Amino acid sequence: MLAKIKDILSGNYSDGEEIEVGGWVVKNRSSGKIVFTTIRDSTGEIQVTTKKGNVSDDDLMTADSLSLECSVRLKAKVRTDARAPGGKELVSTGIELVGCAQDYPIFGEGHNPEVLLDLRHLHVRSKELVAIMKVKDSVLNAAREWFRNNSFYEVTPPIIMSSSCEGGSTLFEIKYFDEKAYLSQSAQLYLESLIFGLENVYAITPSFRAEKSRTTRHLAEYWHIEAEMAWMGLYEMLNMLEDLVSYICNKTAEERAEEIRSLGSDPEYFLNLKPPFPRITYDDAIRILHEDGYRIQWGEDFGTHEERQLSMHYDKPLFITEYPLAVKAFYMKDAGNEKVLNVDMIGPKGFGEIIGGSERETDLGLLEGRLRKQGEDPSKYAWYLDLRRYGSVPHSGFGMGAERLVRWICGAEHIRDTIPYPRTISRLYP
Ligand SMILES: NC(=O)C[C@H]([NH3+])C(=O)NS(=O)(=O)OC[C@H]1O[C@@H](n2cnc3c(N)ncnc32)[C@H](O)[C@@H]1O
Numbered sequence: 001m002l003a004k005i006k007d008i009l010s011g012n013y014s015d016g017e018e019i020e021v022g023g024w025v026v027k028n029r030s031s032g033k034i035v036f037t038t039i040r041d042s043t044g045e046i047q048v049t050t051k052k053g054n055v056s057d058d059d060l061m062t063a064d065s066l067s068l069e070c071s072v073r074l075k076a077k078v079r080t081d082a083r084a085p086g087g088k089e090l091v092s093t094g095i096e097l098v099g100c101a102q103d104y105p106i107f108g109e110g111h112n113p114e115v116l117l118d119l120r121h122l123h124v125r126s127k128e129l130v131a132i133m134k135v136k137d138s139v140l141n142a143a144r145e146w147f148r149n150n151s152f153y154e155v156t157p158p159i160i161m162s163s164s165c166e167g168g169s170t171l172f173e174i175k176y177f178d179e180k181a182y183l184s185q186s187a188q189l190y191l192e193s194l195i196f197g198l199e200n201v202y203a204i205t206p207s208f209r210a211e212k213s214r215t216t217r218h219l220a221e222y223w224h225i226e227a228e229m230a231w232m233g234l235y236e237m238l239n240m241l242e243d244l245v246s247y248i249c250n251k252t253a254e255e256r257a258e259e260i261r262s263l264g265s266d267p268e269y270f271l272n273l274k275p276p277f278p279r280i281t282y283d284d285a286i287r288i289l290h291e292d293g294y295r296i297q298w299g300e301d302f303g304t305h306e307e308r309q310l311s312m313h314y315d316k317p318l319f320i321t322e323y324p325l326a327v328k329a330f331y332m333k334d335a336g337n338e339k340v341l342n343v344d345m346i347g348p349k350g351f352g353e354i355i356g357g358s359e360r361e362t363d364l365g366l367l368e369g370r371l372r373k374q375g376e377d378p379s380k381y382a383w384y385l386d387l388r389r390y391g392s393v394p395h396s397g398f399g400m401g402a403e404r405l406v407r408w409i410c411g412a413e414h415i416r417d418t419i420p421y422p423r424t425i426s427r428l429y430p
């Protein structure tokens with residue numbers, strides 16, 4: 001059984017104890033009779049010293065020949081040494097080159113981002129992307145934990161759709177046998193159908209948006225944490241969202257403080273994030289933007305700049321509610337005064353929209369009218385409209401972009417670094 005580097009650094013092995021470790025070479029420096037190698041595994045890095053006399057001449061030659069990203073398996077004795085990174089080093093007693101890595105193409109700093117994206121299949125093993133993926137692992141686990149602790153059922157809605165949920169402009173069309181179909185923009189409409197049996201449901205699925213915009217927060221394929229709750233109104237959902245987001249942030253910061261700090265973000269902030277979050281209406285937001293010198297007209301949706309400006313007024317995620325009906329999706333409940341009962345949750349410091357949600361329109365006539373007004377054919381939504389015909393109940397739901405949340409927690413510049421293989425308008429390979 002291979003010892004993990006984190007366990008060695010944590011003192012789980014006593015000095016002089018011989019262990020076996022597998023890992024990859026981070027750096028190698030040789031002076032002929034002694035070789036200093038830093039290796040990593042998925043849990044950390046440690047220095048290995050290979051000395052003439054401690055190992056066979058062949059093994060000393062092997063150690064001397066190691067280069068970046070060679071995979072090795074070694075026997076070694078643990079040694080406490082305050083000068084070694086992490087306070088421990090391994091004194092090698094035998095070393096095997098498992099996989100060479102001749103001329104590994106990613107070395108040093110300052111690589112062109114597009115080159116790193118072309119080499120994404122190798123770059124995913126980098127310290128930065130590994131740290132972000134560990135944070136994402138904790139985010140997804142914490143989300144599932146919260147849902148399970150709060151009596152939600154995880155469900156598996158379809159990804160192949162016969163109609164849009166978020167408008168036709170961002171649909172990916174696919175050939176489905178002899179028919180036209182689309183990749184899911186959101187599982188919402190199917191989650192709504194599932195609340196009549198399970199009441200509270202959630203799904204974590206890939207959503208697809210044919211976004212033509214090149215921004216730091218849009219992907220063409222992203223992971224979508226969505227939930228739907230029977231009997232719940234919008235403002236009760238805000239209370240629930242505060243609890244969910246705080247839980248995810250607290251648990252992730254607890255588990256991944258080291259990774260979050262290594263990325264330049266502040267784990268303490270996320271460890272201490274607690275409700276309540278600030279809440280303003282769309283009308284309040286327009287007023288704030290006008291006071292800040294923005295000339296946005298009532299009725300316009302908020303873009304990146306407006307969201308950034310609004311978020312600068314708060315140090316917690318900001319709920320903005322009751323947007324104009326005309327700029328929002330057909331399924332959002334009419335609030336009167338040309339507004340809908342929706343919410344966007346905006347991350348602080350310009351991280352933008354992280355959650356979109358609403359109470360759902362349950363009036364059949366209104367819903368059909370909204371579909372028509374948005375150029376949709378209600379007959380393609382006949383199944384969805386049946387949900388309003390048979391035992392309808394007030395209900396609300398939301399969608400949270402997992403990558404948007406991870407980008408905020410990690411302080412990542414570009415959303416593409418929060419997913420192993422980003423898909424955007426200009427990136428399909430590898
Ligand atoms: N169940 C629901 O009520 C969800 C609803 N049907 C929906 O899809 N809303 S949303 O379009 O605002 O998208 C929801 C979230 O999905 C994220 N999102 C939305 N679009 C993207 C893109 N292109 N890339 C990355 N993340 C994206 C972002 O965090 C949004 O707040």
Ligand SMILES: [Mg+2]
Pocket residue numbers: 344353355356
């Ligand atoms: Mg949205």
